[in-house]
Amino acid sequence: MGVSLDHHVALRVTDIDRSIGFWTEALGGRLATPPALRSGGYFDDLFGPGAQVKICYILFDAGAVELFEFVEPRQAVPPSTQTGDGLMHFGVTVEDVADALRRVEAAGGRRRLEINHMGGREDAPRFVYCEDPDGHVFELMEATNVQTVEQILKTIAGLDRPD
């Protein structure tokens, strides 16, 4: 087995039940482990002495999100600026970006920009940056990452041309 980066993406949230509702309704995730309050032992090593945290896993067709609602310490989830963040966003492959965006918005998420075509080419797959109810950014794309790389290489080739 090679190295697979699809184990999970961990998101800190303010209300784990609200976030479960969002990820299951918006993107069809499956609640694989319900929220459990965890503390003590190695959680003190992971998150600092005295940390108390509710954790759950939501699985998708591939990949997963791990949701963390810290009871202690309790801090606001910082707004995502993309250009000031470390972990900026994560990508989600869907069949139809417009349909998926409708579900995201119906479930309490929002778009950060309008739907665009990759590289600005009308025949290319579409994408859109969205936010979950805490402002975490994820990107909906109607292409796999292998197909997206093909699009990027086309875009790069275009950048080198004077036209």
Place this chain on the structure above:
Amino acid sequence: MEARADHHVALRVSDIDRSARFYEEALGGRLVAAPILREGPYIEAVFGPGVRVKVCHVAFAANAVELWQFLEPAGPIPPADQTALGMMHFGVTVDDVPKALARVEAAGGRARFPVKRLGGNTGAATSAQFVYCEDPDGNVFELIDVTHPETVRLIIERNPDAAPGGKDAR
């Protein structure tokens, strides 16, 4: 297909060449789209006016990292305090955690704590190992030697209350 959350994880870095090398050497990723400078209306629509950014893609057996080095605006990468961040970390499945950690450290990363056994907190330790690591900018990823479904199976096996539809653990 409903949704696959394994397209990519986007990381902001301070030196894209250093980071590309790190994800190749530490985790065996493959640079599938080399760093290029992007600017103009399309990038500004996504990130804001005046933004200039280098971006590249490093692919793995599953999923990819998309590395972004912003030239404008260029600010420090915030320290990854797990309890204060929004996006906390991402998980990486490897064959052998200590071996993978040795490669991570040789490539310029570090462990945030010694390797632990999944479930070791409950007195019902499994054979699965994990550790939280940092890349050269401090972005956090978790090395774990079981797949995600297997992780969930181990959690439920040791915490029957965590079975969906079981006793509400909230």
